[in-house]
Amino acid sequence: MTMMSDRQQLSYIASQAADARLNVELETEGMTLNIGPQHPATHGTLRIIARLDGEQVIWAEPVAGYMHRGYEKLTEVRTFPQVTTLINRIDWLGSFANEVPFILAAEKLMEIEAPPRAQVIRTILFELSRIANVSLFLGDLGVQMGAVTPVFLAFRDREYVLNLIEGATGGRFHPNFDRIGGLKDDLPKGWIDETKQVMKKLIGFCDENENLLFGNEIFQSRMRGIGVIPADIAKEYGLSGANLRASGVDYDLRRDQDIALSYDLADWKVWTHPDGDSWARCWIRLQETRESCKIVLQLLDQIPAGPIMTKVPRIIKVPEGEAYVSTENPLGEMGYYVASKGGLGPFRVKIRSASFSNMSITPWVLKGVYVPDIVTILASLYFILGDIDR
Amino acid sequence: MGLIDKGRMPAPLTKLFNISRSYSLWVYQWGLACCAIEMGAAFASPRYDVMRLGVIPLPASPRQADFVCVSGTVTDKMAPAVKRLWEQMPEPKYAISMGSCANCGGPYWDSYSVTKGIDQIIPIDVYVPGCPPRPEALLEGIVLLQQRIKNEDMQAKWQGDPFTTLQATRAAERGELSAGDSTGETTHDISTDPQPIPERNRPEPIVVGGGPIE
Numbered sequence: 001m002t003m004m005s006d007r008q009q010l011s012y013i014a015s016q017a018a019d020a021r022l023n024v025e026l027e028t029e030g031m032t033l034n035i036g037p038q039h040p041a042t043h044g045t046l047r048i049i050a051r052l053d054g055e056q057v058i059w060a061e062p063v064a065g066y067m068h069r070g071y072e073k074l075t076e077v078r079t080f081p082q083v084t085t086l087i088n089r090i091d092w093l094g095s096f097a098n099e100v101p102f103i104l105a106a107e108k109l110m111e112i113e114a115p116p117r118a119q120v121i122r123t124i125l126f127e128l129s130r131i132a133n134v135s136l137f138l139g140d141l142g143v144q145m146g147a148v149t150p151v152f153l154a155f156r157d158r159e160y161v162l163n164l165i166e167g168a169t170g171g172r173f174h175p176n177f178d179r180i181g182g183l184k185d186d187l188p189k190g191w192i193d194e195t196k197q198v199m200k201k202l203i204g205f206c207d208e209n210e211n212l213l214f215g216n217e218i219f220q221s222r223m224r225g226i227g228v229i230p231a232d233i234a235k236e237y238g239l240s241g242a243n244l245r246a247s248g249v250d251y252d253l254r255r256d257q258d259i260a261l262s263y264d265l266a267d268w269k270v271w272t273h274p275d276g277d278s279w280a281r282c283w284i285r286l287q288e289t290r291e292s293c294k295i296v297l298q299l300l301d302q303i304p305a306g307p308i309m310t311k312v313p314r315i316i317k318v319p320e321g322e323a324y325v326s327t328e329n330p331l332g333e334m335g336y337y338v339a340s341k342g343g344l345g346p347f348r349v350k351i352r353s354a355s356f357s358n359m360s361i362t363p364w365v366l367k368g369v370y371v372p373d374i375v376t377i378l379a380s381l382y383f384i385l386g387d388i389d390r
Numbered sequence: 391m392g393l394i395d396k397g398r399m400p401a402p403l404t405k406l407f408n409i410s411r412s413y414s415l416w417v418y419q420w421g422l423a424c425c426a427i428e429m430g431a432a433f434a435s436p437r438y439d440v441m442r443l444g445v446i447p448l449p450a451s452p453r454q455a456d457f458v459c460v461s462g463t464v465t466d467k468m469a470p471a472v473k474r475l476w477e478q479m480p481e482p483k484y485a486i487s488m489g490s491c492a493n494c495g496g497p498y499w500d501s502y503s504v505t506k507g508i509d510q511i512i513p514i515d516v517y518v519p520g521c522p523p524r525p526e527a528l529l530e531g532i533v534l535l536q537q538r539i540k541n542e543d544m545q546a547k548w549q550g551d552p553f554t555t556l557q558a559t560r561a562a563e564r565g566e567l568s569a570g571d572s573t574g575e576t577t578h579d580i581s582t583d584p585q586p587i588p589e590r591n592r593p594e595p596i597v598v599g600g601g602p603i604e
Contacts, residue, residue: 037471038420045422045468066468067423070501077500086497092424136427155435173424173522386423 005228011056011368030058035374037066046359046385050366050374057374060366062359067389075349080106080180080316083346087336088174090353091387094133094330096125096165099178102349104260105325105338106180109318113260118182118308123262124195124299125168125177126327127292131202132161133330134289137382138209141282144379145222150213157205160198167191180316182309192300199293206290214283223279227365227377230276237364238357241332242284243381247276253328261327266298278380285382317344331355331387351390355383404544404556411456411482412539413444415532418455418479420472422462425489425522429461432525445532452478457535459528460512461488463498464505476512484539486531487514490521497521509595516596523598531598538596 036047045066051059071090075083087102088095100122107113114122139154162172168187169175177184213219229239234247244251252270254263271287273280318340326335332354339348358381365377417440421429432438433447440447449455452475464472476485487508490496495506508514515538518531541555 037468038422038475066465067463068465068467068503069463069498070503074498074501089424089497092427151434152436155431156437159431159435159437172524173428 005230007225008228008368033371037063046383046388048362048366048374048378050371052371055370057366057369057371060363060374062362064356064359064388067385069386069390071351071390072349075346077345079344080318080346083349084178085174085176087351088176089386090351090390091133091329091331091334091355091384092173093136093384094129095171095174096129096169096177097133097327097329098334099176100126100261101325101327101329101334102336102338103178103180104327105323105336106316106318107260108323108325109321109338109340110180110312110316112181112310112312114182115307115310116262116304117306119260120262120265120299120303121168121183121187121308122178124296124303125165125175126261127296127299128161128165128195130292130330131289131296132158132165134285134292135161135202135205137285138206138213138282138289141379142213142219144375145219147213147216147219150209153205153208153212157202160201164191164195164198167194179309179312181312182307186308187303192303195300196297199297203290203293206286206293210286214279214286220279222373222376223277223282223380224275225277226373227278227369227380228276229361229365233364234276234361237361239332239361240354240357241328241330242288243281243332243358245270245272246280246284248272248274253326253333257326259325259327262299262302263295265302266295268295268298278376281380281382315344317342318346326352329354331382331384332358353387353390355385355387356390359383359388401556405540407544408540408542412536415445415456415536415539416449416454417445417447417532418449418452418458418475419447420458420460420462420475422460422464422468423489423491425461425492428522428525429459429488429528432528435525438525438529440529440532443529443532443536452476453480455479456482457484457486457515458512459486459488460492460508461522461528463491463496464508464511465503466505467503469505469511472508473511482544484515484535485512486516486518486528486535488518488528488531489523490519493517493519514595516598518598527598531596534596534598 031052033050033052034047035050037045047063047066049061049063050057071086074086078086083102084099087098090098135154135158139151142148142150165175166172168191169177171177229247231247231249234244234249250270250272255270268291271284271291273284320340320342322337322339324335324337326333333352334354335352337350338346341347366374369377419429419433433440452458458476458479460472487493491498491504492508495504498504499506505511516531516535518527520527541557543556543559
């Protein structure tokens with residue numbers, strides 16, 4: 001147990017004392033609380049077993065596997081183009097973002113690269129799926145604290161983004177649009193103008209949400225100083241994405257790695273926050289939604305002319321080799337380790353999903369918190385259950 | 391419900407009950423995967439707004455719910471929990487299976503950990519195909535379920551008989567029973583019966599769009 005915050009250390013000692021029945025001031029009895037696996041407000045199934053002492057959690061353990069669908073095994077019996085259909089559904093809120101690292105890994109093995117036009121459109125769709133993902137998080141956040149209005153706002157404005165994705169790809173939820181060597185189709189007529197209007201609406205949604213939710217006194221008192229994760233603990237547990245940046249670590253794969261996506265064309269900022277508490281994690285995501293809107297608005301003016309597909313054989317056979325590509329997905333770092341033996345399908349795919357690592361910190365961060373804070377901490381960590389279990 | 395205990399239920403009263411039931415449905419959301427987001431869009435979004443159909447989402451417990459909407463992939467680890475919650479719901483209860491995964495396994499048809507079809511565990515009234523179905527498809531499924539409830543013969547149902555529509559019962563009373571209609575015994579007295587109500591035979595399920603359930 002290295003480098004705990006003072007508050008957590010105190011509560012940890014207190015809980016230990018209570019467990020040893022030394023607390024004579026108020027005799028409390030231990031109790032095991034089972035949370036989950038299903039709750040009407042969630043989309044997915046995660047079970048948490050918490051050992052309580054009064055109102056305080058002294059031990060908590062997540063039980064994953066209720067959504068395990070066997071992706072890594074299923075990819076072994078699919079061909080390369082068929083795999084994208086499956087992996088859309090890992091993180092179901094940002095579907096397009098799931099396809100990109102796998103396609104990039106396959107392209108790396110085949111030693112081809114998508115044309116510049118396809119790369120820019122990929123980046124735009126990537127950011128649109130991030131906006132669709134995080135806007136639902138911003139709405140869902142209110143529900144966890146009993147505020148119902150933000151979820152209506154989020155679903156209202158999320159529909160605009162889904163309509164855009166549907167207009168470009170044909171799929172409202174699971175686009176399955178990325179191909180090895182490019183994209184399936186070009187953008188439809190009038191899509192760029194419509195996207196510009198929607199992005200302005202979404203920036204308005206962020207302002208509205210900031211005033212309504214983040215400025216709310218109850219929200220702040222339930223979020224500030226709760227669930228603090230210091231930077232070194234966050235690194236030890238392999239957190240990524242906004243959870244890591246909220247602990248003050250300036251790390252964003254979109255900026256920090258040289259990848260075949262056009263983030264360098266846009267002028268944007270990686271937000272960090274020094275606090276590392278629940279509020280910081282939510283605030284970082286709000287700022288990132290704004291930044292994504294800005295990235296999309298800038299890239300829309302810079303889409304180059306040209307083809308959207310390089311020359312690839314009709315039947316795709318990926319040469320023998322191994323490749324690992326990871327990108328900054330809405331939830332954090334998502335990577336695919338693809339091993340090919342020269343056949344039609346991958347020999348083995350290892351999926352590094354962000355939520356699994358982000359969830360692994362729950363036993364540490366839930367130790368010593370109070371029961372109502374469990375919900376807000378889990379909400380602020382923001383994992384998607386399909387992304388945990390795969 | 392003394393009328394029902396005596397084994398007679400006047401048809402106008404049945405119709406009144408059925409209309410009341412079909413427009414005050416409490417839905418228990420069993421959101422498991424991707425489809426849960428589309429279910430959430432149908433239930434919580436101002437664009438689709440399920441409450442105008444007389445459906446109230448988010449009851450506190452399955453014991454208050456009239457129908458359950460199973461949306462998403464049911465895994466073998468999750469299946470006992472689905473079964474347990476279904477058993478906690480009071481009769482009359484209905485089930486909507488939303489999405490290909492809940493219908494038949496969907497894209498995970500050859501997976502080792504996915505239950506291929508929720509209908510192996512609980513009886514399903516309406517299948518909504520799609521991966522995931524649009525919110526409009528779920529709304530159509532709910533409307534079809536309401537039409538089924540409106541035509542249901544409550545007396546036959548509460549006596550544990552197979553699913554019967556009001557029209558079929560009336561035709562049987564007039565002696566016009568054709569070979570295809572199933573009405574069951576109407577003289578059965580439930581108040582003196584020591585046996586629990588048997589699991590009624592479910593009717594042919596409705597499939598939104600009329601096609602195969604994939």
